[in-house]
Amino acid sequence: MFNAKDDTILNCLVGMYLDVHFVDCCLKVQFQQEYWNRSADNIETIYKFVIPKTCTIGDFYAEVGGRKITGVVQEKGQAQDTYDDALATGQTSYLALQDEDASFNSYTISIGNLPPGQTTKVYISFLSVALNKDGNYVFYLPPELLPDVPTSGCCKIEMSEGVEHVYSTVGNISKEMDRVQWNLVPSNQPIVVSVITKKYSQPKAVLEYDEKTKSKALMITSTPVWQDLNNDLIESQVEVIFVVDRSGSMRGSRISQTKQALNILLHALPPLSRFNIIGFGSSQDWLFEKSQQFCEENIEIAHENIKNTNADLGGTDLVSPLRRIFSQPPDVDYPRIILVLTDGSVNDRPGTINEVRRNQEQCRLYALGISSSVDTALVKGMCEAGRGEAAFVI
Known part of the structure; x- marks a missing residue:
């Protein structure tokens, strides 16, 4: 992160909360990042945000001064122009651009015109399919995605197959095995949550209904079981x-x-x-x-x-x-x-x-x-x- 006015490195990120939600083989992960401008000037902070290439950004919004600012999808050049126009008029603005390097999912997140003493929260969520090995569903967050700030969070678990065992490298697992809660995760330690289900080999279907669009989506999952190698x-x-x-x-x-x-x-x-x-x-x-x-x-x-x-x-x-x-x-x-x-x-x-x-x-x-x-x-x-x-x- 840097101050666009004098290129001075500023430590604006003061905390992060990680919200993970298992729904069968699907994962929804939300990063909640809190920024605080300690300086006496308006600043612009810019940082890289990397997610696995198999993931899709699902939501991007910010909260500042009691207002919620929701991101909209625009063509890359248009999005940059909209952001620059907002900066020119003195508005606090937010921009997420996907980098051109196709090797991995890298985004540049910009927060412009953050006023002195102002705190803002940025919310970024992504969707993915959990790693699956014989009914063992895994969420893995490498340490390079964890900034060197206090990080807490929770992982909610909903499995239609039933949960047999939950393992986590950090935090406390509830007796019902439906939640993992963690606080102050070390920045050099990965977060791994492994959920072992009871009937992973049985085909299953999940139907989701969207009240806003009045539309339905059906997901069918079937896991083959290999008895013998040829x-x-x-x-x-x-x-x-x-x-x-x-x-x-x-x-x-x-x-x-x-x-x-x-x-x-x-x-x-x-x-x-x-x-x-x-x-x-x-x-x-x-x-x-x-x-x-x-x-x-x-x-x-x-x-x-x-x-x-x-x-x-x-x-x-x-x-x-x-x-x-x-x-x-x-x-x-x-x-x-x-x-x-x-x-x-x-x-x-x-x-x-x-x-x-x-x-x-x-x-x-x-x-x-x-x-x-x-x-x-x-x-x-x-x-x-x-x-x-x-x-x-x-």
Whole structure:
């Protein structure tokens, strides 16, 4: 945030309240942010607001001086002109613009002409589908979306399937398991709420009626249950390339978690597969010049490599090893899978995601984010570009 008059950084954000609402597999999340102008002049505050790309902005309004100012949707240029005109006439005005970088959902929020001593509250809500794994619905808010101010909030839970268990990394869970309440969440800690339901595999329908528009919307959800894997799938031939972050930021528990994950993943490979392990930082460390057959001898070589793996390769250049991988044409008989293990602190996030997107026909890319402060925009952006999925070790 800055003062548009003299570019002085001002700490105007003084508090935030987070309102999360589970309704079956749907999520509505509202950020309530309070700003206070401590200076003696009218100011303009500008900040970035990032949400997962799978989310949609649902509402944007503000409260100032007892008035509610509701946002309206306009074409980008028109919205900027409306905001500038309001500033020119001395009115307090609000603007939310979606940034052009398509790698993630980033918005620039502007509050103009906030009077001295004035307090204003900004409300932004978004809609999404909860992550679902075998009836375990998850809300995950990474720490980079939590500003360094007092943050409190609650999560309301409504599940037609019935709730069997609720887990949360912060706050207190009600006895009825229909609410989680939290206060003063540390800014470096993610918020995770996991709701396990009783009858997740049963198809269900939810009908919603809008009194204002007299319209109805029907949502039907069906979750498949996989009993057995097909033997052909188990025996399939694939090429799996593990791309491992060995930069300085991976020191300590992060590199230890990565080595444990590598050993587990290595033994989960199909017997007829090929594999390789590539460490990256400022430089690269390739186990093999090109992927080798899964066999006892190569597995022993890989285990020795993992044992001696350290966070000793300096910076975090992920683009270069990806380019080298993509320069090697894949074998059509061995579909290529790339698995990136990283804390996400790379030098060039947009360039990395674009490199994956340009070569998405070569492979599927999956990623495992390590640590609670992982760059989720990078990890999810790569997986979306690479037609894969992301997972996180918190």
